[in-house]
Amino acid sequence: MSKFSIKLGDTMIKSKQIKNPQLVLVVDDQEINRDVLGMILDDYYEVIYAEDGLEALEKIREYQDRLSVILLDLMMPKMDGFTVLETVRSDEVLNHIPIIVLTAEKNAELRALQMGAADFITKPFDMHEVILARVGRIIELSEGRKLISAAEHDRLTMLYNKNFFFEYANRIYQYHSEWKMDAIVMNIEQFHIINALNGREFGDNILRIIGNEIRAFLGETNGIACRFEADRFDIYCRQWNDYQGLLDRFQAKIDEFSGNANVRLRMGVKPCQENVEPVVLFDCARAACSMVRGNSMTHLMIYDENMRMKEILGQRLQNDLQTAVNEHQFHVFYQPKYSIQGEEPRLISAEALIRWKHPELGMISPGDFIPLFEGNGQIRIVDNFVWAEAAKQIALWRDKFGITLPVSVNLSRVDVFDPTLEERLVHLITDNNLDFKNMKLEVTESAYTENGDRLIALIKHLREIGFEIEMDDFGSGYSSLNMLSSMPIDILKMDMKFVRNIEHSETDFRLVELVLDIARYLKVPVVAEGVENENQLELLRNVGCDIVQGFYFSPPVPAENFERFIVSEMELRKKEA
Numbered sequence: 001m002s003k004f005s006i007k008l009g010d011t012m013i014k015s016k017q018i019k020n021p022q023l024v025l026v027v028d029d030q031e032i033n034r035d036v037l038g039m040i041l042d043d044y045y046e047v048i049y050a051e052d053g054l055e056a057l058e059k060i061r062e063y064q065d066r067l068s069v070i071l072l073d074l075m076m077p078k079m080d081g082f083t084v085l086e087t088v089r090s091d092e093v094l095n096h097i098p099i100i101v102l103t104a105e106k107n108a109e110l111r112a113l114q115m116g117a118a119d120f121i122t123k124p125f126d127m128h129e130v131i132l133a134r135v136g137r138i139i140e141l142s143e144g145r146k147l148i149s150a151a152e153h154d155r156l157t158m159l160y161n162k163n164f165f166f167e168y169a170n171r172i173y174q175y176h177s178e179w180k181m182d183a184i185v186m187n188i189e190q191f192h193i194i195n196a197l198n199g200r201e202f203g204d205n206i207l208r209i210i211g212n213e214i215r216a217f218l219g220e221t222n223g224i225a226c227r228f229e230a231d232r233f234d235i236y237c238r239q240w241n242d243y244q245g246l247l248d249r250f251q252a253k254i255d256e257f258s259g260n261a262n263v264r265l266r267m268g269v270k271p272c273q274e275n276v277e278p279v280v281l282f283d284c285a286r287a288a289c290s291m292v293r294g295n296s297m298t299h300l301m302i303y304d305e306n307m308r309m310k311e312i313l314g315q316r317l318q319n320d321l322q323t324a325v326n327e328h329q330f331h332v333f334y335q336p337k338y339s340i341q342g343e344e345p346r347l348i349s350a351e352a353l354i355r356w357k358h359p360e361l362g363m364i365s366p367g368d369f370i371p372l373f374e375g376n377g378q379i380r381i382v383d384n385f386v387w388a389e390a391a392k393q394i395a396l397w398r399d400k401f402g403i404t405l406p407v408s409v410n411l412s413r414v415d416v417f418d419p420t421l422e423e424r425l426v427h428l429i430t431d432n433n434l435d436f437k438n439m440k441l442e443v444t445e446s447a448y449t450e451n452g453d454r455l456i457a458l459i460k461h462l463r464e465i466g467f468e469i470e471m472d473d474f475g476s477g478y479s480s481l482n483m484l485s486s487m488p489i490d491i492l493k494m495d496m497k498f499v500r501n502i503e504h505s506e507t508d509f510r511l512v513e514l515v516l517d518i519a520r521y522l523k524v525p526v527v528a529e530g531v532e533n534e535n536q537l538e539l540l541r542n543v544g545c546d547i548v549q550g551f552y553f554s555p556p557v558p559a560e561n562f563e564r565f566i567v568s569e570m571e572l573r574k575k576e577a
C-alpha cells in the first residue's frame with residue numbers, strides 16, 4: 001500500500017512532504033521500540049522521543065502547543081507511564097493531548113484506558129498499517145471532534161459519557177473478541193420523583209455514590225462504564241457471576257446515604273454472547289432493566305429467550321396499535337356488578353374492559369398490552385376509545401331500556417399526567433347527555449401510592465365536578481392506613497387475590513374482614529372482584545361485603561350479550577312495582 005493512500009475515516013494521513021506535519025512524541029525506555037515506531041511514523045509525522053517518564057513530561061511541556069499525540073510506554077524507569085498519564089490528564093493545560101499507551105499486558109492496558117488513555121497499541125508491535133491507522137484516528141478524533149479530552153467524562157460521576165463509552169466498547173469488541181463481556185444497565189426507580197421530593201442536590205449525591213461504587217467495581221473486574229443519561233448507567237465488563245450480590249452491594253451504599261428516602265436501584269443484564277456488538281447487548285440489557293416492575297420484589301432481571309420473545313411481541317403490538325384502532329380490532333366488553341346484601345343479587349353497574357381481537361395473534365389480554373402502552377404513552381389512544389364507547393353505551397341502554405346503568409372505566413396511572421384529562425372526560429359526559437355519576441372512574445391503588453399528591457389533587461378535583469372514584473385492586477399496593485384516610489375515594493375494589501383463597505385460608509378470610517373494616521371506617525362500600533363460586537359469594541355476604549363482580553355472575557361480555565342482565569333487572573323491578 002502506498003504511504004499516501006492510507007485512508008483513515010474521511011481524512012488521509014499527511015505525509016512528510018506536506019508542510020507542517022503533526023508532531024508525535026514517542027516515549028519508551030527501550031531503544032528498539034523507539035526505533036520501530038520511528039520507522040513506522042517517520043514518513044507521515046514529525047516524531048520526537050523521550051526515554052523515561054521525567055523526560056517525557058519535560059518534552060510534553062515544551063511542545064504542549066504543537067503535540068498531536070503521545071505514544072506512551074507504561075513500564076519505564078524513573079517515572080512510569082501511569083504517572084505521566086495521570087499528570088497529563090489532571091493538568092488543565094495538557095489534558096487535551098491524546099495519549100496512546102504501549103503495552104504488552106492486558107490488565108495494564110485497561111487500567112490505562114480507565115485513567116484516560118485514548119487508545120492502546122500492543123507490544124510486540126502490530127502491522128504498520130494498524131498502528132498508523134490508530135494514531136491517525138486518534139489525532140483525527142481529538143482535533144476534529146475534541147472527543148478525547150476531559151469532556152469524555154461525566155462531571156458528576158466521573159464515568160465516561162455515552163459517546164466515548166460506546167466508541168470504546170466497540171474497540172474492545174473489535175480488538176478483543178475473545179474477552180467475554182457482559183452488558184449491565186442500571187437505573188433508579190422513579191428518579192424524577194426522588195428529585196422532586198428531596199431536591200436536586202440529594203439526587204446528584206445519589207448519582208455520585210453510584211458512580212463511585214461503579215468505579216470501585218471496574219477496578220476489580222476490568223470494565224468500562226458511563227452515565228448514559230440522567231439516572232441510567234451502562235457497564236461493559238468481563239463476565240461476572242453474582243449480579244444479585246453486585247446489585248445488593250450498590251443498593252447498600254445508596255441506603256447508607258439515603259436512609260428512609262426509599263431509593264431503589266434496578267438492574268438489567270445481558271450476559272456475554274459471541275459476535276454480538278455492544279449496542280445490541282445494551283439494548284437487551286436495557287429491555288431487561290425496564291422489565292423490573294415497580295411493585296415486584298426482585299430488582300434484577302437477566303435477559304433471556306422469554307424476554308426476547310416478549311420484546312418482539314411488544315414491538316409488534318406497538319406497531320399494530322394504530323391499525324387496530326382504524327380497523328376496529330378493539331372491542332369493549334362489559335362485566336356486571338351485583339349488589340348482594342338484599343334478598344337476591346341485583347345488577348347495579350358494570351365495568352368496561354377492553355379486548356383486542358388481533359387478526360393474526362387472536363385475542364390478546366389487556367394484561368399483555370396495557371403495561372406496554374402505559375410505557376410509551378399510547379395508552380391514551382386505548383383509553384380514549386374505551387371511555388368514548390362506554391359513554392355511548394350508557395346513553396344507548398338508557399334510551400333503549402329506560403334504565404341508566406352506571407359503567408366504570410379504568411384510568412391508567414399514566415392518564416393522570418395528561419393535562420387534557422378532565423376536558424376529555426367532561427366532553428364525553430355532556431356529549432352523551434349523561435350525569436357525572438353514570439361513568440365511574442377506576443384508579444388502581446398503586447397509582448395512588450406512586451403519584452401521591454398529584455393524583456390526590458386531580459381526583460379531588462374530578463370528584464368536585466361530580467365523578468365517583470373507585471380504588472381498584474385495593475390490597476395489592478402499599479397504602480398505609482394513614483394515607484388512605486386522606487385519599488379521596490367513593491368505592492374500594494378489593495384485589496382479587498383475597499377472594500381467591502377466602503374459602504381455604506383463615507388468614508385471607510381475616511384480611512377480607514380487615515378490608516371491610518377499613519371501608520367502614522372510610523364510610524365507603526366494597527366491591528369484591530374475582531368471585532367465581534357460590535361458596536365465595538356466601539362468605540362475602542356474611543362478612544358484609546356490598547358488591548360482587550366475577551365469573552360466578554358472568555365474565556366480561558360484548559354489549560349485546562350484556563343486555564340480558566339488564567332485561568332480568570327490569571323484570572325484577574317490574575315485580576316489585
Ligand code: C2E
Nearest residue numbers: 353354366367370386410411412530531532549550551556
Ligand atoms: P381490573 O380493572 O382489576 O379488571 C378486572 C379483571 O379481572 C379483568 O381482567 C376481568 O376480566 C378479570 N376478572 C373478572 N372476574 C374474574 C373472575 O371471577 N376470575 C378471574 N380470574 N378474573 C376475573 P382483564 O379484562 O384481563 O383486565 C385486566 C386489567 O387490565 C384490568 O384489571 C385493568 O387494570 C386493565 N384494563 C382492562 N381494560 C382497560 C382499559 O380500558 N383501560 C385501562 N387503562 N386498563 C384496562
Ligand code: MG
Nearest residue numbers: 351410442472
Ligand atoms: Mg378495573
Ligand code: MG
Nearest residue numbers: 472473493529
Ligand atoms: Mg381490579
